[in-house]
Amino acid sequence: MHATADLHIHSPYSIAVSRFMQPIELLRGCGTKGIRIIGTGDALQPDWMKGWEPYVENDFKVIIVPQGEIEDKNRVHHVILAEDPAQFSQLRDLLEGTCKSFITSGRPHVYLSGEEIAHAAHDAGALIGPAHAFTPWTAMYAYFDSVPACYGDAKIDFVELGLSADSSYGAAIPDLYDIPFLTNSDAHSPYPDKLGREFNRIRLEKPTAKGVIAAIRKGAIEMNAGFFPEEGKYNRTACTRCYTQYSLKEAKQHQWRCPADGGIIKKGVSDRAKELSEGGTARSRPPYAHVLPLAQIIQTMEGASSPNTKKCRAIYSSFIETFGNEIAVLIDIPVTEIRSVHPKVADAIAALRDGTVTLHPGGGGKYGTFSLG
Structure with a gap:
């Protein structure tokens, strides 16, 4: 069977996370979005994991995968996945004394290297990989x-691309040739514009958390889906103050200071990926579907100030009532059927599927945008 998975989210125990990030709200969000496998988020926080216990078996038929994120001593973030919550209890024991508290922080900062954390995760039987690997902060x-510079002799089990990269950014990096790519939301809100904004389709032999872990070990990722990289806040090299974009050559000539306002010029993910790919040959990867949250598409097509206007919400609801979930609309439903609900949204989805949208790349901390035609 094939199942759609979002394997990186957070809980209210992490910074800047909605108080509505609760198990039942997440499961409802999965139903609306079309997610069949969800990471718990913040699995090193014992109270949060206790809150998931009543929902391991749930009416939404969503597979719950224990998942957490750690920040190491170098500020690099790592995603950890396990088949059983007990493995995170074991990992907490292995990491005891390496951070201030596993109780007060959903994403703990531990005073260890990536190599040490990876060995501990593997000792607990869990999988580990870099979170949002290409983001120019905490990645x-x-x-x-x-990979060896970060993880030493420890093996990684996957690479999470992050919102500012797609598969093409890592396809020619020799370190990553044999490592599966994951695309996850890193959601801080349970609502459909955040939850599942990036997702994976995984081939499962058994519809269980153990089956999910086994599939990732085998690299059974059938499809990745997510934003166009150009929409990311740091896709292009740009000033972090005025957002003026520069070529890599120009940024170096200006010594990474914007000549217009003196702001710091931040190297873009696109330029960084090109640097890392020098000398490599692009390897084949599963298909990558470029998508946008349906609410954002509706907002754009309606020219609305927010996806939460009464009209936009009514249109969104009509799509869910007609087709069952959002991902089906974005990926699977024929455009002719979508057109019966909203012709302009159908045009946008057709353009997304064909790759004919016009992209206005982001950079320096400012999100990119898109338009049709």
Whole structure:
């Protein structure tokens, strides 16, 4: 069977996370979005994991995968996945004394290297990989030029691409040739514009958390889906103050200071990926579907100030009532059927599927945008 998975989210125990990020709200959100496998988020926080216990078996038929995120001593973030919550209890024991508290922080900062954390995760029987690997903050490629430089002799089990990269950004990096790519939301809100904004389709032999872990070990990722990288806040090299974009050559000539206002010029993910890919040959990867949250598409097509206007919400509800869930609309439903609900949204989805949208790349901390035609 094939199942759609979002394997990186957070709980209210992490910073800047909605108080509505609760198990029942997340499961409802999965139903609306079309997610069949969800990471718990913040699995090193014992109270949060206790809250998931009543929902391991649930009416939504969503598979719950224990998942957490750790920040290491170099500020690199790592995603950890397990088949059983007990493995995170074991991991907490292995990491005891390496951070201030596993109780007060959903995403703990531990005073260990990536290599040490990876060995501990594997000792507990869990999987580990860099979170949002290409993001220019708190990510592996923000601080290191290779997997071994970050993880030493420890093996990683996957790479999470993050919102500012798609599969093409890592396809020619030799370090990553044999490592599966995951695309997850890193959601801080249970609502459909955040939850599942990036997702994976995984081939499962058994519809269980153990089956999910086994599938990732085998690299049974059938499809990745997510934003166009150009929509990311740091896709292009740009000033972090005025957002003026520069070529890599120009940024170096200006010594990484914007000549217009003196702001810091931040290297973009696109330029960083090109650097890392030098000398490599792009390897084949599962298909990558470029998608946008349906609410954002509706807002754009309606020219609305927010996706939460009464009209936009009514249109969104009509799509869910007609087709069952959002991901089906974005990926699977024929455009002719979508057109019967809203012709302009159908045009946008057709353009997304065909790759004919016009992209206005982001950079320096400002999100990119898109338009049709």
